[in-house]
Amino acid sequence: DAKTTQPPSMDCAEGRAANLPCNHSTISGNEYVYWYRQIHSQGPQYIIHGLKNNETNEMASLIITEDRKSSTLILPHATLRDTAVYYCIVRVKNTGGFKTIFGAGTRLFVKA
């Protein structure tokens, strides 16, 4: 799996957009960008994933640069409950249960 680089922590005001960057300069052509988050003392939760096009779902938007070497997860209106560690992971998309290796992630603090 390609290595990813994320800032260790970020702050965001409640109600504002949270933009979490991720660098994955060694990403391969068949590797997807996945985002998960982990709220304190819980298991990780899937957020979104994409290959090269921007993606949006009910939780977030994912913006992937044209060269695919970096991406940004956007939480459009952050709430206090979005305070968590966010993990950016690059991996192949596989139905067979390919293992996921977690990096250090970004600790997002949403403040009132």
Added chain:
Amino acid sequence: GAVVSQHPSWVICKSGTSVKIECRSLDFQATTMFWYRQFPKQSLMLMATSNEGSKATYEQGVEKDKFLINHASLTLSTLTVTSAHPEDSSFYICSAWTRNEQFFGPGTRLTVL
């Protein structure tokens, strides 16, 4: 989404005893499950890959005789921490894939006194 459960959610045991943690896929079958360990303020560390009907695959540095994994059915994998010591105190998380997505259990917090 799919549900992965773990039991117990927390456990306290004495040093030297063994502890079994169960991971179940509630609404799907999982031929492969994964076990992670997480120490405070650290990321998840993959311990092993649990394969239904065969031996688990352990990551480098993980003692297979200490962390016994049994994947006896398509919906259940167990992790047994044998002869637990205080340094084994951690948050243990399992996960499984279905429908191109990976789902994680809620975790089990193990405290060894």
